[in-house]
Amino acid sequence: MARSLLLLLGGAGLLGCCRPAASLDNGLGLTPQMGYSSWNDCGSTVNESWIKKTATYLIDSGLAAKGWTQVNVDEGWMLGRDATTHQPLEDRELFPSGMKALGEWIHAQEVPGKGKIMKYGLYTCRGPTQCSRPEYRNRCLHTGPNPPACTTPHPDGQCGCEGSQGYEEIDGRWFVEAGVDYLKEDSCSATQNHSGAFAQYAKMRDVLNSTGRAVFFSLCGWEPWYAPPDPVVGYAGGASLGNSWRIHGDGKNWGALSGAVNTMAVLTEFTGTGGYNDPDLLIGPWCGIDHDQSFCGQSDLQARTQFTLWALFPAPLLISQNMLTWSKYALETYSNEEVIKLNQEPGGVAAVRIAGDDLIGPTKPCADPEGRLNNCTNVWGRLLTQGNELAIAFVNNGPTSTEVHCDATCFGKIPQRPGTKLCAKGYKVRDLWSHASLPSTVGLNLSATVAGNGGQRLFRLAPLAQ
Numbered sequence: 001m002a003r004s005l006l007l008l009l010g011g012a013g014l015l016g017c018c019r020p021a022a023s024l025d026n027g028l029g030l031t032p033q034m035g036y037s038s039w040n041d042c043g044s045t046v047n048e049s050w051i052k053k054t055a056t057y058l059i060d061s062g063l064a065a066k067g068w069t070q071v072n073v074d075e076g077w078m079l080g081r082d083a084t085t086h087q088p089l090e091d092r093e094l095f096p097s098g099m100k101a102l103g104e105w106i107h108a109q110e111v112p113g114k115g116k117i118m119k120y121g122l123y124t125c126r127g128p129t130q131c132s133r134p135e136y137r138n139r140c141l142h143t144g145p146n147p148p149a150c151t152t153p154h155p156d157g158q159c160g161c162e163g164s165q166g167y168e169e170i171d172g173r174w175f176v177e178a179g180v181d182y183l184k185e186d187s188c189s190a191t192q193n194h195s196g197a198f199a200q201y202a203k204m205r206d207v208l209n210s211t212g213r214a215v216f217f218s219l220c221g222w223e224p225w226y227a228p229p230d231p232v233v234g235y236a237g238g239a240s241l242g243n244s245w246r247i248h249g250d251g252k253n254w255g256a257l258s259g260a261v262n263t264m265a266v267l268t269e270f271t272g273t274g275g276y277n278d279p280d281l282l283i284g285p286w287c288g289i290d291h292d293q294s295f296c297g298q299s300d301l302q303a304r305t306q307f308t309l310w311a312l313f314p315a316p317l318l319i320s321q322n323m324l325t326w327s328k329y330a331l332e333t334y335s336n337e338e339v340i341k342l343n344q345e346p347g348g349v350a351a352v353r354i355a356g357d358d359l360i361g362p363t364k365p366c367a368d369p370e371g372r373l374n375n376c377t378n379v380w381g382r383l384l385t386q387g388n389e390l391a392i393a394f395v396n397n398g399p400t401s402t403e404v405h406c407d408a409t410c411f412g413k414i415p416q417r418p419g420t421k422l423c424a425k426g427y428k429v430r431d432l433w434s435h436a437s438l439p440s441t442v443g444l445n446l447s448a449t450v451a452g453n454g455g456q457r458l459f460r461l462a463p464l465a466q
């Protein structure tokens with residue numbers, strides 16, 4: 001409600017000014033995107049055969065039938081630009097069939113019982129150059145028409161790989177011609193000034209809109225200011241520009257992702273049907289590549305906690321890890337339909353942090369030197385759309401397992417809809433990870449033991465008969 005009111009006000013601001021009210025109105029993002037992104041799995045050395053194997057795994061494992069249908073190629077596929085047409089040139093060594101043929105292949109895959117529901121995504125960057133990790137920088141072209149990219153060399157003196165700045169019209173149409181259902185646009189080497197960033201993203205949005213093909217537009221600007229409207233620069237908020245927008249830097253481990261959780265906590269009113277705050281990819285219990293160095297980011301437990309919170313927020317669910325060698329535990333994590341259902345609830349509202357404060361990373365002590373704060377635990381909650389049911393998650397970043405509570409004050413912070421109220425008598429409790437019913441609460445009081453170092457519990461609560 002608050003969000004639509006703000007969007008309306010933002011839109012009115014635009015109408016009152018000199019520009020037509022532009023907006024993203026592609027009918028997509030009714031629930032958050034679900035699927036795979038190559039970034040934390042492959043770094044920039046993503047290739048066609050890996051993408052095909054991964055898409056096949058999504059289907060064969062049953063994940064695609066549960067909603068994980070989006071297959072996104074991140075940075076690394078584009079070699080440069082054609083000297084005459086200035087259209088993107090694909091790296092044909094890594095993608096021998098080309099990007100359009102890869103899209104056709106993905107679209108042709110049959111998901112048992114569901115049909116051809118797989119979707120295809122590509123990546124670009126709104127700056128003159130992409131982020132260009134060293135491997136990629138050495139591989140992409142550095143001869144005309146690349147010179148624009150070479151005017152902003154990397155600190156080590158090498159040019160980056162060509163981005164979309166100034167080529168939005170050509171690139172947007174090229175992506176649509178390649179059959180994409182999804183475009184991620186990154187922000188490396190681009191202006192970080194609000195109105196400059198909004199204007200650049202608006203260019204790509206308008207090109208995509210003008211093609212008539214509905215393309216899910218995913219902004220990757222790493223800043224919380226993409227979410228709210230900003231009347232000073234005539235900005236109507238994230239949902240006017242894209243279907244999702246990154247609100248935080250890259251989450252390479254649970255510590256960094258705990259920071260994204262804190263950012264999410266102050267932006268929940270801006271997420272919802274049509275456009276979502278994006279706290280980054282589901283990195284899983286991964287050992288992946290960053291800056292061409294491999295390292296491990298999360299424990300199994302933390303990966304499950306990330307998925308739990310992202311599902312509850314609700315946030316984009318893009319698995320970005322090597323699924324081909326992952327554990328049974330990992331497959332079980334992302335196959336949990338009760339959790340997926342929270343994320344994909346039509347018209348689902350945002351969860352809010354109802355107890356605890358800024359979650360500190362699991363490697364830091366819970367109390368500050370004065371022994372003042374204990375921000376190792378969080379409780380997040382949300383009213384579901386049917387039956388006045390609630391979903392509540394507990395998180396513990398402390399070093400050891402602990403008892404977490406949600407009392408009447410905590411329950412009372414779950415926003416209600418007109419006509420709904422908490423059930424003072426209590427709730428039936430279902431544990432969404434053990435798939436078991438637990439004893440009902442007596443009144444508004446839920447307690448549970450939560451493992452340390454990024455453990456979680458997730459409950460669905462149904463009101464007791466009054």
Ligand code: GLA
Binds near residue numbers: 039075131220249250
């Ligand atoms: C940025 C983005 C990541 C990924 C890389 C590619 O860091 O935030 O998600 O796309 O660029 O270099």
